[in-house]
Amino acid sequence: MVVIQAIRGTRDILPGEVGYWQFVEQTAREILGRAACLEIRTPIFEPTELFERGIGEATDVVGKEMYSFMDKGDRSLTLRPEGTAGVVRSYIGNKLHGVGGLQRLWYVGPMFRYERPQAGRQRQFHQLGLEMLGTAAVRADAEAIALAMDILAAVGLVDIRLEVNSLGTKEDRVSYRAALVDYLTPYKEELDPDSQDRLTRNPLRILDSKVERTQEILQAAPLLGTSLSVESQQRFDRVLSLLTDLGIQYEINPKLVRGLDYYSHTAFEFQSVRFGAVGGGGRYDGLVQELGGPETPAIGWAIGLERLIGLLQELRSAPGSAMDVYIVSRGEKAEAQALGIAQKLRSTGLKVEMDLSGSAFNKQFGRADRSGARVCVILGGE
RNA sequence: GCGAGUGUAGCCAAGUGGUUAAGGCAUCGGAUUGUGAUUCCGACAUUCGUGGGUUCAAUUCCCAUCAUUCGCCCCA
Known part of the structure; x- marks a missing residue:
């Protein structure tokens, strides 16, 4: 697959x-x-x-x-x-x-x-x-x-x-655009290819070119502010x-x-x-x-x-929300009870995670610990 | 669209043209243990992104492809 x-x-x-x-x-x-x-x-x-x-x-x-x-x-x-x-x-x-x-x-x-x-x-x-x-x-x-x-x-x-x-x-930009094109045209051959292209298509965008030589040329260029x-x-x-x-x-x-x-x-x-x-x-x-x-x-x-x-x-670390309660259970009867208890606690507004593994208590305790829950409910005996 | 790098398990990662592809973390199973910690045992890549080629033999060489990372363009 x-x-x-x-x-x-x-x-x-x-x-x-x-x-x-x-x-x-x-x-x-x-x-x-x-x-x-x-x-x-x-x-x-x-x-x-x-x-x-x-x-x-x-x-x-x-x-x-x-x-x-x-x-x-x-x-x-x-x-x-x-x-x-x-x-x-x-x-x-x-x-x-x-x-x-x-x-x-x-x-x-x-x-x-x-x-x-x-x-x-x-x-x-x-x-x-x-x-x-x-x-x-x-x-x-x-x-x-x-x-x-x-x-x-x-x-x-x-x-x-x-x-x-x-x-x-818009009018300000039209006049600025003209001023900028007037200024840059004599340098046309020295501009990077992208900027040359933009000279006719979208001259204002030449301003934030990252090409060093282009920026040097722009040093003395008219600024938008002057055309306002x-x-x-x-x-x-x-x-x-x-x-x-x-x-x-x-x-x-x-x-x-x-x-x-x-x-x-x-x-x-x-x-x-x-x-x-x-x-x-x-x-x-x-x-x-x-x-x-x-x-x-x-x-x-x-x-x-x-x-x-x-x-x-x-x-910062991820904002998150740990569970309030972790329910551990072992044995058929206890496991059956666990779900009901989980639902009841949840209905009161608590955040409750239930262990579904049925594995040994110490394994479940390990997960309970890592879950970050403040309380662990334990159901079932030896 | 252009340029460069990378691609081995959930994650990090070693590796070599030729019998069984290191290791670590995580995970799972079990044992020990009066702390859920430690320790110990065990499991965990018929396979090295995918497809093709070279070769007696390829994860390792070549090509293609896909993905990914970084840069350019541009933008958030």
């Missing part, structure tokens, strides 16, 4: 690890719930077109990482590569904007990208995300960031660096000042450009040493309209749970 194995890039979250997941999810649920955020559960697959229109066809996520397939009705479907597009689709389709303006929606669940697995990267991974739809308030930007930082801190990740930047408006309109700059300053008021440390990274097309104004990432970004987000004022909804400003973020938990595992 050939053993069937998990699909490449997927993995099982085994019982020994699942405590971390429950802990993180519960922490997030509490913090977000206290902030009037409502959970939303959307399908894990959507029409391919949703992501093409929402995320942007020029992005790598859409261009080469989508997990797409045709269904029996000849429709092109895609396993969601991120959460925002689906939430926005739902927001529009269910007319959630009619419910009274602002919606703070959060979600957690699997996402899929067809890539080579690597440290901190899988084909199926999980994200926790928040989308605040229907507000352009500067305070919303700070609130969204603060909630994410609260969650990271509450699970114990204190050495996460917050990087922020402003991408300005006065209004955009003022808006950014107000966001920063709110963060400062909240005591949230941040670093401005003028080269921070997010990978998806829909961002504008505030963009941010939560950086770790081991994985790079464990999460990130930003404002996406144009997306809802882009997908056919009413003009709706919005901001959101997502955190990668595999990465978050990977960091957490270095800091």
Whole structure:
């Protein structure tokens, strides 16, 4: 028999690890719930077109990482590569904007990208995300960031660096894009091949190239900040000042450009040493309209749970719950009684494990000890 | 999609072109023992990811394939 194995890039979250997941999810649920955020559960697959229109066809996520397939009705479907597009689709389709303006929606669940697995990267991974739809308030930007930082801190990740930047408006980016292309074009031959390609396709992404020579060239390049309109700059300053008021440390990274097309104004990432970004987000004022909804400003973020938990595992052991009682029994009569007693104790709220082996007492005691139960019930005699 | 490494039991892991593939941990069975600890005995890979090739002979050499790890691209 050939053993069937998990699909490449997927993995099982085994019982020994699942405590971390429950802990993180519960922490997030509490913090977000206290902030009037409502959970939303959307399908894990959507029409391919949703992501093409929402995320942007020029992005790598859409261009080469989508997990797409045709269904029996000849429709092109895609396993969601991120959460925002689906939430926005739902927001529009269910007319959630009619419910009274602002919606703070959060979600957690699997996402899929067809890539080579690597440290901190899988084909199926999980994200926790928040989308605040229907507000352009500067305070919303700070609130969204603060909630994410609260969650990271509450699970114990204190050495996460917050990087922020402003991408300005669409118009700001158009003018910046032109300025950047003007600057880089004379150096075209010296850029790495990827960046040369991006020069026409997606110039802003050249900014976070890791190629040394490319970064040298960028030293003197114009910065996004210089192309911001006065209004955009003022808006950014107000966001920063709110963060400062909240005591949230941040670093401005003028080269921070997010990978998806829909961002504008505030963009941010939560950086770790081991994985790079464990999460990130930003404002996406144009997306809802882009997908056919009413003009709706919005901001959101997502955190990668595999990465978050990977960091957490270095800091603490798995949150778990030992049994309260371990029941040992030997002999036909005692064994028959054991089950009834176990059920009775469980009905009172105790966590009870029953030994089913029927082996010698000292063997059962050994297991009772290792179970971590505080009490051992012994049934049967010699 | 590209580059490099790895693939021997639940886990860690030695090993060699040729009779029975070390060892440790864990597990299981049993014995001893007034502590569930220790000690002792026993069990636990017809087989070395899979398929093919070279060879008189391959776990060991070659090829392919799959998986996995790390890096690039990109991102969570």
